[in-house]
Amino acid sequence: MTAAHTGFANALSDHLTLIGRCVRLTRRNTETLVMSIALPLLMMLLFVYVFGGAITTGTAYLDYVVPGIVLLCTGYGAASTAMAVTNDMTTGMIDRLRTLPVRGSAVLTGHVAASVVRNAASTTIVVSAAVALGFRPSATVVEWLLVAGLLLLYVLALSWLAAGLGVIAKSVESASALTFVMLFLPYLSSAFVPTHTMPAFLGSISEHQPITPVIETVRALLTGTPVGDNGLLAVLWCTGLLAASVAFATWLFRRRAAA
Template sequence: MTASLTMIGRSIRLGRRNLDLVIMAIVLPVLMMSLFVYVFGGAISSVQSYVDYVVPGIVVLCTGYGATSTAMSVADDMKKGVVDRFRSMPISGAAVLTGHVVASLARNAVATFAVVLVAVLMGFRPTASIGAWALALGLLLLYVLALSWLAAGFGLIARSVESASLLGFAMLFLPYLSSAFVPVTTMPPWLRAVSEHQPVTPVIETVRALLTGAPAESGWLALAWSGGLLVVASGWAAWLFGRISSR
């Protein structure tokens, strides 16, 4: 526990000092939301209030930026030999990755708060109860944990910081193929099939339903996707780290 807390503090301090990470994790999602609401929102007539529709998608998109930052941070530690130095110390290998994952949670929490705050200024009016807010935040936490562990694995196998950012491209791209910005019913049949059978869409639909007071019909599917991804990603990252440590 002491080692994990030390690594968490280290990762948070490194992230706070890295202006690029701050911009990517917080400022960029806010700019993206402004772009979709003010530039594209007027042309989208399939939803009644576009700002209420798009905010959950932007929040989930934030997690992709945060996860990519995690992959780059882990890859940077690998490239500089920091992980090798940690392996020579009497600390758990899991603590090293845990530090990066928890720092990712902290970045995403700040980014989510910033997005929701700006969205309220734009006219976002959620009707969720306290319980619904708690469920939405719990699902987002589970999804961020899963993506962060997956990103940590990408960071371990990346040969450079730049390649780590490319490996995280899928996590940034999937929300654009989901119901984040437009309903899946407006998509061509082949693209609708892709959108309906990937993890991002049920997560967004569930968060959107919880915040707007609608039935969360995709709730169990979102939990299954997020929980399954967390188990697989954390196990894969731990196996990779153990394999590296045994060399």
């Protein structure tokens, strides 16, 4: 076996080992897992049964709000990645890895993979709850696969960004604070109300931020309405954010780990 093959095999083994570790940590951290599911569910109930009757969207409000709740759910799930990374950075985990023939950067991959698993579970539960409340998507199998692919791209982008923020943070509490913008942006989008109902200034921000085209694409695919330019914009935003976040997180990790 060549050195290149050996190097690849070792790298793959390191990443798989740390992915397994992070997934196990996710299962044990029941508080974070429950909150990433319970909070979006409560938000959906709040908007549908408390505010929904006063909001006009041209369609059943439950059908309108579910895509926004799904993205809100993935945002909460991805944000917890920052706290998990900070915990590893500040409790000696990285120092222990330095004494072993393990690629330390695989820690980030492990936490991002755990975020994907966590978000897949929470999104499934949220969508199932929406169906129980009366949500009836008209998506075909292909459209469901497109929704899943876009959400995966979105979760990867947010999780890598959260991982980078986790490297910067000096404590778990500050990591939670750094992810505030990530959690706030869905509220300043078309997740809960049409953008044209907002004041002109806020409506312009909402229409030109990355989450709105993602929500509109998911909404169109699930409800059988035209996707338009939103599909391309959503992919471009998510791909660009993912590339920038991976570079940002890995550069910061190598710099801090070497310090």
